[in-house]
Amino acid sequence: MTGDLVQVSMKLEMKDSPGQLVAALKPISDVGGNIIVVIHQREPDLDGDTLNVQIVLELPEGQLEKLVALLKEQGVHIQRIGKERLLYKRTVIMIGHLIHTDLPDTIDQIDSTGFAEVCELAMSMPAVNERSSSRLTIKAVSKGDMEAALAILRRVSKQKSLLLIEPLEEIA
């Protein structure tokens, strides 16, 4: 991929009418961005015709201002923009016959959840038939989703006889 991508989180407020959300999100693809997650928030104290949405997206460096302008044109009110990571990120290490056990499938089991994805992969394969080691960085929307993603990895690792090394959870 060319050019650096920046990750941005936004809290948007818009009219809760049919088609409004899709219209509001269209500018993101117009600027070459990629939506990672959309979280609806129905806050009870808001009146019924306002929709609050939290989104996390990646977009090419320098495109944020253009996106903000386009969103305003759509009548979307931007409550907050943060470049800070809203996502949970965890790194795991897997050891074993990673290629022979279909690494793309292992990754896809996370990516296909919709709430988590493997965003980085580093691998080391010493020799054919020897066990390889890999480092996977996983992003998820929330702590709960990260737990769910790790649970999937645990299950897959067991099935494929891979050694999964999880990070020590930060002390709560």
Add this chain to the structure above:
Amino acid sequence: MMKVALIGLGSVGKGVAGMLAKKDLGITITGIADSKSGCMDPNGLDIADLLLNKTKNGYCGDLKISASDVIAKADYDALIEVTPTNALTGEPALGYIKTALMRKKHVVTSNKGPIALAYKELHALAVKKGVNLRYEATVAGAIPIMHTLEHGLAGNEILALYGVLNGTCNYILTRMAAEGLTYEQALMEARELGYAEADPTYDVQGIDAAIKLVILANTIWGNGKRLADVDRTGIDLLTPDAMRLADDEGCTIRLIAEAIPRKQILRVSPRIIGKNHPLVVDGTLNALTLETDMAKEITLIGRGAGSTETASAIIGDLLFIKDRYVQRA
């Protein structure tokens, strides 16, 4: 003066005997036994002499006197039980401890088997007989974790605990990370230095750490956990590449024992951990982090094994019993 009977004259037993002879702690050894022989004298035994016998002959006392004889007949206030651990049955230590408790004798042990297998039963028996059963030395060697839990952190709710409880594994992982050694190379080095047994299974597959975790869980939460309840993964399949991949991220890999009752977690597994995390200790050191409601996090670091280091834990238990229970002049 408190009278004690010492059962077991391996590395730990010799350390305890040596320190009791050397230090004026008001403790006299009135009975002693190794795997072959025993010796008793209500007025106190000559420890230096017995240790010399042991070195010369391979046994310390009279071949006609057994450990069971000493435990059942000697005049003592507290039994020091430091025979080798049997993780499957706890025997013969379990029987020794029961016999002493039945005689209303206090018991201090470094033996993980009986405590991990039968803590509830032994504790109940001690309470019934009005005596104290202490086992500081079973977990994390010289680190006073049991005293910390019982006294220093009294009144705290323990929410979670994380520990580096096996020095052999920690040594191997330290060397793999520092020198890029393979697991096999690091294990060989650990063996040469006397940090690993000829059969390292018990250590490297996390069984030893899991047993200690069970002891801690039962002590803290009284939840009747057993070895089979621990979700356990060892370190024997780790690769130097995996260590490097962790290192690239400012992390390393350590064998962590972890108990978090509210999440039903009871686990021993190699984990990715930031290099500056307080649990990342080098070599054979042990470390324990407790998460509590009032004190928040507390980390203790210290030596997890060694003759004198383990004697420190045992003598701490003995002096606690002496101060609290034994009123002999």
